[in-house]
Amino acid sequence: MSALLEVNSVSRRFGGVEALKDITFSVHGGEIFSIIGPNGAGKTTLFNLLTGVFYADEGSILFNSHDITRKRTFEIARLGIQRTFQNLQIFLNMNCIENVKTACHTRISSGMISGCLRLKKVIQEERIVEKWAMEALDFVGMKDLALAPSDTLPYGLLKRLEIARALAAKPSLILLDEPAAGLNDTETLEMRHLIESISRSGITVMLVEHNMSLVMEISHRIMVLNYGQCLKLGTPTEVQKDPEVIAAYLGEAAG
Amino acid sequence: MRLVGLYIFLAVTIGLGLLFPDNYYVSVVGSTAFFHIILAVALNLFMGYAGQISLGHAAFFGIGAYTSAILTTRFNLNPFVAMSAGAMLTGALSTLLARPILKLKGHYLAMATLGLGIIVHIFLVQEEWLTGGPDGLSGIPPIKIASLVVDTDIQWYFILCAVSAMTIWISLNLMDSRMGRALRAIHGSEIAAEVLGIDTASAKAQVFVLSAVLTSIAGSLFVHQQAFISPDSCSFAFSVELVTMVVLGGLGSTFGAVFGAAILTFLPEFLVHFEELEVLLYGAILMCIMIFLPKGVFVSAVDGVMHLFQRRCVRDVGSS
Numbered sequence: 001m002s003a004l005l006e007v008n009s010v011s012r013r014f015g016g017v018e019a020l021k022d023i024t025f026s027v028h029g030g031e032i033f034s035i036i037g038p039n040g041a042g043k044t045t046l047f048n049l050l051t052g053v054f055y056a057d058e059g060s061i062l063f064n065s066h067d068i069t070r071k072r073t074f075e076i077a078r079l080g081i082q083r084t085f086q087n088l089q090i091f092l093n094m095n096c097i098e099n100v101k102t103a104c105h106t107r108i109s110s111g112m113i114s115g116c117l118r119l120k121k122v123i124q125e126e127r128i129v130e131k132w133a134m135e136a137l138d139f140v141g142m143k144d145l146a147l148a149p150s151d152t153l154p155y156g157l158l159k160r161l162e163i164a165r166a167l168a169a170k171p172s173l174i175l176l177d178e179p180a181a182g183l184n185d186t187e188t189l190e191m192r193h194l195i196e197s198i199s200r201s202g203i204t205v206m207l208v209e210h211n212m213s214l215v216m217e218i219s220h221r222i223m224v225l226n227y228g229q230c231l232k233l234g235t236p237t238e239v240q241k242d243p244e245v246i247a248a249y250l251g252e253a254a255g
Numbered sequence: 256m257r258l259v260g261l262y263i264f265l266a267v268t269i270g271l272g273l274l275f276p277d278n279y280y281v282s283v284v285g286s287t288a289f290f291h292i293i294l295a296v297a298l299n300l301f302m303g304y305a306g307q308i309s310l311g312h313a314a315f316f317g318i319g320a321y322t323s324a325i326l327t328t329r330f331n332l333n334p335f336v337a338m339s340a341g342a343m344l345t346g347a348l349s350t351l352l353a354r355p356i357l358k359l360k361g362h363y364l365a366m367a368t369l370g371l372g373i374i375v376h377i378f379l380v381q382e383e384w385l386t387g388g389p390d391g392l393s394g395i396p397p398i399k400i401a402s403l404v405v406d407t408d409i410q411w412y413f414i415l416c417a418v419s420a421m422t423i424w425i426s427l428n429l430m431d432s433r434m435g436r437a438l439r440a441i442h443g444s445e446i447a448a449e450v451l452g453i454d455t456a457s458a459k460a461q462v463f464v465l466s467a468v469l470t471s472i473a474g475s476l477f478v479h480q481q482a483f484i485s486p487d488s489c490s491f492a493f494s495v496e497l498v499t500m501v502v503l504g505g506l507g508s509t510f511g512a513v514f515g516a517a518i519l520t521f522l523p524e525f526l527v528h529f530e531e532l533e534v535l536l537y538g539a540i541l542m543c544i545m546i547f548l549p550k551g552v553f554v555s556a557v558d559g560v561m562h563l564f565q566r567r568c569v570r571d572v573g574s575s
């Protein structure tokens with residue numbers, strides 16, 4: 001297994017808060033790599049650094065041997081990293097399939113003028129984008145809702161839609177920020193199957209999640225963050241046995 | 256199906272033009288409505304699609320109008336050459352301004368575009384040697400298509416009808432294309448758009464320029480129709496009126512902009528009969544529309560019809 005993502009001694013401060021302190025790890029192609037830790041541990045901040053939403057104060061990030069430490073968000077996306085958001089960022093002004101079609105942006109190339117004049121190229125693109133978008137919706141089981149306005153969907157479906165959208169961009173690495181938060185037991189189980197099928201389709205998954213049984217059952221490796229520091233990095237069994245982790249997080253989560 | 260609205264628009268406007276060519280409300284007010292439709296649809300690309308705001312679009316209208324006026328009166332240039340020159344000047348200026356201005360958001364963007372509008376207006380009033388100052392420029396020649404001189408109201412009606420239809424066509428095309436989706440995504444969530452690989456700064460700049468150039472072309476046509484231009488036609492008030500049209504009809508919908516433009520053109524014509532109450536009623540009607548139909552007249556109406564339709568479907572399913 002080769003390292004798809006390498007994070008080297010990355011730190012990030014917000015004013016006085018050290019959101020991430022000297023974090024080093026790498027993610028291998030094909031694995032499900034989870035990040036857990038109490039609220040405010042820096043999990044979302046890590047995703048923000050990986051997608052160029054914020055920049056690291058120190059350290060470097062390598063993806064597919066490209067240095068992405070200072071790259072802009074849309075450039076990183078074009079290299080093949082996609083993410084979902086803890087606080088959903090669906091385009092509520094579009095219906096489901098339009099949301100997903102938007103994600104095909106980097107897979108097609110027509111410009112604004114061609115679009116305005118609806119050149120032949122645009123018509124061809126629209127046909128193929130329609131197909132890609134339906135495939136992505138089908139993958140998350142939302143094919144029938146293609147034309148539903150997104151602002152009428154329940155929360156659980158919006159979470160799926162956001163994943164479908166990320167998948168339509170054909171990423172090699174997907175970052176899921178609390179995909180099961182706010183879902184009931186059935187929905188959580190469905191989400192687990194979805195994450196597993198994403199992984200099976202060859203996409204590397206990084207997962208932030210508070211639902212411990214989900215994390216422990218599907219992750220290959222887990223990194224535990226606490227106050228911006230890496231407390232432990234290992235397999236689910238190793239992490240569960242670690243006394244420091246139990247004291248800082250698992251004990252509290254279990255109790 | 257995609258262009259159904261456009262066909263209806265063409266059927267109605269061409270029908271009216273053929274049936275009532277001498278009616279004041281058709282040929283004269285109708286032509287003004289077409290100008291407003293072109294301008295509102297162009298502004299909607301920037302405001303409704305991309306979710307930005309401009310309180311300075313009258314500046315681009317003025318640049319197109321004055322470039323055409325000056326080049327055709329002083330240099331005897333062909334009106335279409337002058338129009339292209341105006342469009343290029345507007346394109347260059349808006350390209351130059353787009354990046355720095357569009358870094359701003361919300362109120363700050365409104366302030367910056369407002370400033371642009373005011374600067375251009377002051378320039379038009381002050382630089383008398385070039386622009387004729389507050390009195391403006393007159394004696395602007397009509398346009399000629401082949402050997403036909405366009406100077407009657409109904410000729411203008413049909414020409415502006417064609418240009419409106421083209422603008423609507425462009426707007427509808429853009430909606431269902433790669434960059435059109437990118438713009439609407441920026442409106443929905445700028446951060447999510449970036450994460451999907453959209454260069455949001457560039458997309459916003461491009462649509463700003465597109466919108467400005469269309470506005471400039473409308474300005475050029477306007478001076479030839481009126482044979483006259485003064486700074487009053489490109490004032491801050493006009494920018495606000497354009498924004499009102501877009502919002503009134505329904506932000507983000509091409510036909511919302513069309514309806515908004517039509518309503519704001521015809522409403523004052525009918526309120527004239529109320530004499531001193533005119534302005535009061537005008538304001539009251541706009542306020543009521545925004546309070547009771549916050550999504551705009553057209554979008555609310557479409558939503559309403561869809562709702563009724565869905566309810567009927569549900570009832571049918573329930574009873575079967």
Ligand SMILES: Nc1ncnc2c1ncn2[C@@H]1O[C@H](COP(=O)(O)OP(=O)(O)OP(=O)(O)O)[C@@H](O)[C@H]1O
Pocket residue numbers: 014017018019037038039040041042043044045046086
């Ligand atoms: N944009 C920001 N500005 C200021 N402080 C921030 C910002 N983003 C994060 N922080 C701070 O950084 C720390 C880590 O936040 P982060 O959102 O990464 O936590 P998290 O692990 O995702 O928590 P949760 O489980 O609640 O989502 C917190 O103290 C937070 O207040």
Ligand SMILES: [Mg+2]
Pocket residue numbers: 043044045086
């Ligand atoms: Mg978080």
